[in-house]
Amino acid sequence: xxxxxxxxxxxxxxxxxxxxxxxxxxxxxxxxxxxxxxxxxxxxxxxxxxxxxxxxxxxxxxxxxxxxx
Numbered sequence: 072x073x074x075x076x077x078x079x080x081x082x083x084x085x086x087x088x089x090x091x092x093x094x095x096x097x098x099x100x101x102x103x104x105x106x107x108x109x110x111x112x113x114x115x116x117x118x119x120x121x122x123x124x125x126x127x128x129x130x131x132x133x134x135x136x137x138x139x140x
Contacts, residue, residue, distance in 0.1 A: 074115065076137045081124075082110040084135065088128045099123040 085095065085106065096103040101120060108114040116124060125132045133139045 073137070074113070077115065077135060078110070080135045080137070081116075084128060084130050085110060090128075095124075095128070098127045 085092075088095065090098075092103045092106045096106050099120060100123075101116075105114075105116075105120075109116055115121075121132070121135075124130065125135065131139065
C-alpha cells in the first residue's frame, strides 16, 4: 500500500466528516496541528491514533489503508 493513497483517503475522510480540525483533535486527544499534518505532510498517525480516528469518525480502516475500494 502506498502512503500517498493512505494520505489521500484519510484527508478526504477528515474533510467529509463535517467536523473541524479542532473537534477531531479533541475527540482523539491530539493537537489540531497533528490533524493538519496528517493531511498536508508526510506524517502519518500512530497506530493507536489511527484506530481512534477510525472509531470516532466511523471510518473503514481497510478502505483508508487501501485494502478495499
